[in-house]
Amino acid sequence: MxxxxxxxxxxxxTHEAAKYAVMNWHYSKxxxxxxxxxxxVWENDIFIGAVIYGLGANCNLSKIIGMESNQVCELVRVAxxxxxxxxxxxxxxxxxxxxxxxxxxxxxxxxxxxxxxxxGVIYQAGNWQKIGGLVTDEHYLLFGxxxxxxxxxxxxxxxxxxxxxxxxxxxxxxxxxxxKYRYIYPISKRAKHRVDVLCDQQRKGSSSLxxxxxxxxxKT
Amino acid sequence: MTITIEHLPLGDLIPYIGxxxxxxxxxxxxxxxxIAEYGFNDPIAINERDNVVIEGxxxxxxxxxxxxxxxxxxxxxxxxxxxxxxxxxxxxxLAEKSExxxxxxxxxLEKLNxxxxxxxxxxxxxxxxxxxxxQPSFGAGNENDQGKLDSIKILECPKCGGHFESKQAKIVx
Numbered sequence: 001m002x003x004x005x006x007x008x009x010x011x012x013x014t015h016e017a018a019k020y021a022v023m024n025w026h027y028s029k030x031x032x033x034x035x036x037x038x039x040x041v042w043e044n045d046i047f048i049g050a051v052i053y054g055l056g057a058n059c060n061l062s063k064i065i066g067m068e069s070n071q072v073c074e075l076v077r078v079a080x081x082x083x084x085x086x087x088x089x090x091x092x093x094x095x096x097x098x099x100x101x102x103x104x105x106x107x108x109x110x111x112x113x114x115x116x117x118x119x120g121v122i123y124q125a126g127n128w129q130k131i132g133g134l135v136t137d138e139h140y141l142l143f144g145x146x147x148x149x150x151x152x153x154x155x156x157x158x159x160x161x162x163x164x165x166x167x168x169x170x171x172x173x174x175x176x177x178x179x180k181y182r183y184i185y186p187i188s189k190r191a192k193h194r195v196d197v198l199c200d201q202q203r204k205g206s207s208s209l210x211x212x213x214x215x216x217x218x219k220t
Numbered sequence: 221m222t223i224t225i226e227h228l229p230l231g232d233l234i235p236y237i238g239x240x241x242x243x244x245x246x247x248x249x250x251x252x253x254x255i256a257e258y259g260f261n262d263p264i265a266i267n268e269r270d271n272v273v274i275e276g277x278x279x280x281x282x283x284x285x286x287x288x289x290x291x292x293x294x295x296x297x298x299x300x301x302x303x304x305x306x307x308x309x310x311x312x313x314l315a316e317k318s319e320x321x322x323x324x325x326x327x328x329l330e331k332l333n334x335x336x337x338x339x340x341x342x343x344x345x346x347x348x349x350x351x352x353x354x355q356p357s358f359g360a361g362n363e364n365d366q367g368k369l370d371s372i373k374i375l376e377c378p379k380c381g382g383h384f385e386s387k388q389a390k391i392v393x
Contacts, residue, residue, distance in 0.1 A: 011360035011361075012360055012361040012362055012363060012365055012366060013358070013360070013361050013365070014358065014359075014360075014361035014365050015361075015365060016358070017358035017361065020356065020358065034367075035367030035368075035369060036366070036367055037366045037367060037369055038361070038365065038366060040358060040360060040361065046357075047357060047358040053369060054367075054369070055369060068372075069372065070369070070370050070371060070372045071370065073369040073370075081322075082322060082323060082326060098369075101363065101366065101368075102368060102369045102370040103370065104370025104371070105369055105370045
């Protein structure tokens, strides 16, 4: 007989709990600095992780679907320990709670980091839409750890390689990443329509999509 | 270089005075249980020149606890004095630096449990995943712990007078 799954409970998480989950169970080991909505996940009353939404590092994210920055947020961390319930289900529950807490949010963006072997299977299973091709960006290898240039800038006040070589890590270098896939989950009808338009353009290989994604200020 | 296993009386082995690794009673008992269950399969390494233990102090203490007459040893004669000191440290240090794959570990422990094997003989408690991971228990937070992502705080730069959106968590909406 198949054993029943443990009782799943999803609720608000404190900053401390969310940080613990990120530092222990997320590959980045970095807690985002922006404004956040943090959900905790418990199975049989044991804390197994956190799902965190934020404003994301890129302020132009919302422009991809022609919206304002307070209408689009980013799923920034899914930090889970060993769990029995599907990640897709856990994310879906947090989205429903997010909708109530932040009714002005019309779409959620997230990324599947190919450097971590993620292709976005959990997003595909949850009806997220893949928008555009690979998003490639440059990272720095600082003290042997892959780190985003923005984080370097925040930490040291500059992204200058010569300065960091001289003052921080003489072995710092730029590295090419495998890139990330961008996924969007539309919440409102308006966002759904815009995402559908983007997907149509994508299917047709329209150059306007490329323009939109390369220059998010272009109206869709 | 060939290494042969010999059996020496316990009294012939000399613990290294500079051994930095501590073995408490609980640890020695666990090693003794392991030897009793699985056998003495990991010989103690000693210096060929003076029979001083290079690595295996825990096993030596466990053998005394079990009142064994002899223990299996390997005699190392190819290491310099400095290398012996280094090897004594790295032998313990390397094991510390590796990590467990908790998914595989849980699977293995579960299989052993199904086979009615005494989990304590693996060195893990049966409730390892609830207790030994040192995980604090967190209760739920509340709405006040969260930021409203759909509201924007417009800030004015005190120097240039320009306006920009705040994305910082600490600024109250």
